[in-house]
Amino acid sequence: MAKQWGGLRPEQVTQWINFDAQDSEWRYVLKAPPSMASQQTEGVAHLWNLLSRHGVALLADEVGMGKTFQALGVAALLWRMKPDAKVLVMAPNRDICAHWKRELTAFVRFHYREADERVKASGSGRPVPEVEFYSQLRDLAAAIECRATQAPPTNLYLTTIRSLSLLVDATDQQRDKLATAKRAAREMHERILSALDNHGFDLVIVDEAHYFRNPQGGSQRAAAAKEFFGQGPHRIAQRALLLTATPSHTNLRDVANILSYFIGMDEAARNQPAEELMRKYALRRFRIMAGNGVGYMKHQYRREEATPCDFAGRPEAEMFFALYQRRLIHDLGVLDEKRRVLYGFLEGFESAGVPVRTLAAQEREEDQPQDECAKDFSTADDTQLLRGMSMDYRGIFGHAPDHPKYGRLVMRCAPQGLFPMAADRELHEDKHLVFVRRIPSVRELTKRINEHYDRLLAQEICAAWDLSMNEPRIVRWERQHWSRDGFNELMQALVRTQGAIEYEDVEEDEGETHSREVDGVPQAQNAYLGSKIADLFVTKRAKDNEPPSPPTDCSRFSLNLRKTTSIHAMFMEPASDYMAAGYLWHYEFRQGDKPRPDYTKAALARRLSTHGMVSQDFLESLAPNGAAMREYDEPIETLWSLVFPLLDASRQARLRRWAAERPDIAENFGNYIKAGFLFASPVVVELYGWHTRFQRSIGSAPYANVQARYRDFVAYARQRIAGSLLLRYFAAALDSFEQLCDKIIDHPAGDWRAGWRTLTALSSPAWYASGDSSHRQHLILGFNSPFYPNTLVATSVFQEGVNLHLQCRKVHHYGIAWTPGDNEQRVGRVDRLFSKVNYLLKESGPEGITLDINYPYLKDSFDEDQVGSFIERKYAVEEKMDRCTQGTFEKQVRMTRPGWHEFLRQPIVESLMQHPYPARFNDEDIPRGAYPGAD
Structure with missing residues (x-):
């Protein structure tokens, strides 16, 4: 009973x-x-x-x-x-x-x-x-x-x-699978x-x-x-x-x-x-966001907008679209007005890459109910036609065909500049959540946004060498899609004229090979989607039956920031007191007949022993065999020493509290930002630019030892830290670290041994989540952090039950939702308690604080009819949906009438909504x- x-x-x-x-x-x-x-x-x-x-x-x-x-x-x-x-x-x-x-x-x-x-x-x-x-x-x-x-x-x-x-086994050929499922469930x-x-x-x-x-x-x-x-x-x-x-x-x-x-x-x-x-x-x-002692309901801060897209100034794209329409008739025999067939173009297309898998295969892999997954359609009648045409176009013009909606959305999601960052732009403004309906669009948008970022990142690398983006050799490199081989060719020419940058005894076998999987798919299969500039910073080992991939100037630099035997790796370490203090000694051991230093293990031992976090046996295990302690000529500082004085009082207080009460959290935070800086943000490019300019400024000037050269680099960086991306990312990571650990991931903030290996696989500014993405938890982590991905493109797999709210206040419906309920679920991924919008409302109230919801559409086309019809009917049923009295939502597309834009929601001063039940x-x-x- x-x-x-x-x-x-x-x-x-x-x-x-x-x-x-x-x-x-x-x-x-x-x-x-x-x-x-x-x-x-x-x-x-x-x-x-x-x-x-x-x-x-x-x-x-x-x-x-x-x-x-x-x-x-x-x-x-x-x-x-x-x-x-x-x-x-x-x-x-x-x-x-x-x-x-x-x-x-x-x-x-x-x-x-x-x-x-x-x-x-x-x-x-x-x-x-x-x-x-x-x-x-x-x-x-x-x-x-x-x-x-x-x-x-x-x-x-x-x-x-x-x-x-x-x-029921998917391969079971029984006729009555429903009866079989019933019997199994009853058992x-x-x-x-x-x-x-x-x-x-x-x-x-x-x-x-x-x-x-x-x-x-x-x-x-x-x-x-x-x-x-x-x-x-x-x-x-x-x-x-x-x-x-x-x-x-x-x-x-x-x-x-x-x-x-x-x-x-x-x-x-x-x-x-x-x-x-x-x-x-x-x-x-109804949800109430707290802000300055006042509660705000969603209609007081949500702002909807529709972004018109057209072919103005894009004659090649217009020509492509005209040819596409002609071939619809001649190749597919579309003679009547079959609007359905236009979905392939209107929703976008995949211009290159791996073949699109069938929806049946997609459903078998998807970790959600199949009838929900089926909303994201994998192919349209014109899919193969578009793929063939776009690949021919790329072969002729060297780039993918333009698409008005793709181009406008890329401009909305990707910043127009990164270095230096505008003083009034916060990092969270670069976070965008994009929903699509057609699976190929997730890959195409991902690729195009990464290409946009790559040009910005390449521009900073070129600027460090005083190279204009219009120079023929840079134009050539760009046409090579910022490849490693193209970069190495460029560097060989620069070395002949300017001399090589000096690095510390780089040994490739000490590096990490980025052979990890992204979304369960080896990166090699996703290479055409990811950031090519990020790939320059990767150390790659030789694979079986393959010649080794030569290192790049960028990968040598990145390796020097990770090697325990490189003094430049000290730059990435926390301060010895987790605030601003430097280090006084390092390890030295013998390798063969040569003395070798070990800097970062000595730094870790110093922090752990000072704060009593481990046993003596553990400390002794950190030292290389036969290692001795050697004092530095002068104290060695890290980036924390440069950042701490520039943090506001509340952030300094947080680090002081961690240092005094929870050094395990401070140590874990140090691991977190190190992984984020080196693998999942543009900070590594910024640091490369600083180091390259510093090395070029000193030329071949002799130094007594590597310590002196390192201290001069730290002094050089100190003059550039204010207003830097590094400072912005450090502060943003500090603000959300404990909440990220408590709400998003599986290990507590005090797990100081956590290596944040997940971040090392998030090296691209944009990434996607669709039905063929089998492991998505690391995308949730990255998107909720200040680090990559900045833009997350998703199908309905991220429509429900996923928290994506810590850094993002912008949602784009590239492909509109199927119902107002689906639309609300999508926006609800970022419109949540303790979200970025909630934080901003608490900080400054509603003035200028909005949750932006964008609907791009192809102007004067069936796409506008579809979007306008949905917006108008959504507006009519939203109040009923909020009160759970909504009737059937008609999905039929109507021809739009002028004025549908008036149904886009704008923030209102007061909300009269009452809790319905x-x-x-x-x-x-x-x-x-x-x-x-x-x-």
Whole structure:
């Protein structure tokens, strides 16, 4: 029999949970000014009461309201009441499941008050409930059946919604796969229920529950879900908490359809008005961003704009389009007005590279439900025609054919200059999230944005050598697409006239080969997409049966910044006190008959010993065999010594606090910015420019030793640090580091051994996430950091359940969403609590602070009809969608009328929006009986 839950008020919830992590003394107070902490506290209490009374609750808060934390609040109170309670979380894909695991750790650490050994462990502050993830329902069932031998037993099980679609082998040729899926799901249901003493899970939490809005859709997922979740007294869980920001995603019946999986509903119940169902079972509030003591709703800071694109000044592009239309008729036999066929051009095309895989292959790889993935179409009728034409064009003109939407979006997403950076432009202004519908467009946009960045980066390299971009040898190098071979040819000519730059005894075998995978695909296959300038800084080892790739001047420089035996590597080290202090000694050991220094291991040993972070045995292990300590002629400084005096008071205070209280965080931060500077930002190009200019300025002047030369370089850099990219990136990384560690990645801020290897694979300013991207967590990390990628181009795989908000306030709908619900989910990736917009509102209020939402379109074309029609109809249904009373959204494209631009949302001074289905705490809303975990 299900344990009675009793009733709760928010004043009781706040005894155990504090949703304001910035104020450890915060308590919920009735009738106090509304805040997100108070809304989340009310949310937990109201959801608890719904689950206690009805056995099901629908949390439909707006995107970015912290639904995960509210659900974890309910689970935490359940574990407090019943420590052995079993909870199942079913989320769309494995990345979101990993996010749930991180969020549990953060919730318990920062929001659960008492170390009660039920939810929070004393000492470590980590969650007591054990967590396990299973991608297959069969593995989940087997694990639960073995629970008696588990030590300790698992309390929180994670699995994917996709697992319901994997019960039938994709290669199985059976005719009735739905029946097979039903039988397999029923078997999993019975095994799990039997293993849980026929009581089932105490609670099931379904994240993005709108995936179950179409029970009659004929998909394997819908068929399997009915059998897996069960009916009546044989349900898989005693209670169900459903999460979705868009419960009426496409149709008013969506609400009833979602609920029908978890409560008995006859036809009459299914036909109840959505408002009645929401009022009885649901909680929906609007997001409120805190800023200067005032709360702001989305319409007070969102700004929509439409960017017209045309062929003006692009005769070659217009010629290409005219020829394309002609060949549509002659090659494809398109004689009537088949607007559908124009999608290939209007959505863009891939001009070169690997063949486009079929959508069927795409779906098999995608880690999300297949019918959602199918929205991103891989090919149009004209795909192969466009590919062939664009490749012919590139062969004639040396570059890809222009495309008005591509060109305009590249100009919007990529800065027009990097060196020096404009004093009034913040780094986060370079972060752009772009959504497309057609899979080839993610690669094409990625390639073109990287090409734009490459020209800016190449310009800085050339400037360091006093070379104009108009010089024939630079024009030649650009036509070689900034290749390594072309750069080495250029450098050979420069060495003959200007002399070689001196580097410290570079040994290629000490370098790192960048043979890592990006999105599960070896970089060699993605080489045509990535940054060619970044490739110049890579040290490449010889591969089997291949000649070695010769080093470049850039790779020698980068290697000198990484080698422990290079004094220039000291420039990248933290200060000895994590603020501005230098170093007094280094190691020296013998290699053969030569004395060799080791600088950075000695620096690490100095920091770890001074701050008491490791044992003596560990310190001794850092020193090379037979190493002795050698004093520097004078103290050696690092870039931290140059940066610290220029930081504002609050940032200096943060470093002082870390140095005094959490040196492990400071050390981890040092690893983080080192990886970001050297691999995932233009800082390495800036440093190369400084070093090249410095070396050219001193010529062949003799130095007593490398220490003296290094100190002169530090003095040279000191004169250039103010206003530099290095200073901007350092400050931006400092601002968001702890939040990044707590909310985005799997290791804590104090994990000082973390090498941030992920950042070393993010060497391109733009990258993409689509269905053939199998490992996307590192893209989420990079985009939430100040480092690369600056532009993230995505299909619907990043439309839901992904946090991309720490640095970005700009969203571009290159290909419009299929419904207003999809559109809102896209924008919700950056419009979230604790987002960059939220931070800016807190800093300066709403004046000039906007979340920019852009819709590029091809002017005076079917593309404009499509975008204008969507914007106009979206405007008409948005208020109903916000209140979950939206009817069916018509997707038919209408011919646009003049004036559709007036339906683009602009910030308003005041918002009159009221929460449609708020938390209620009248006596009749609270179940009888006290909460059993109150003791």
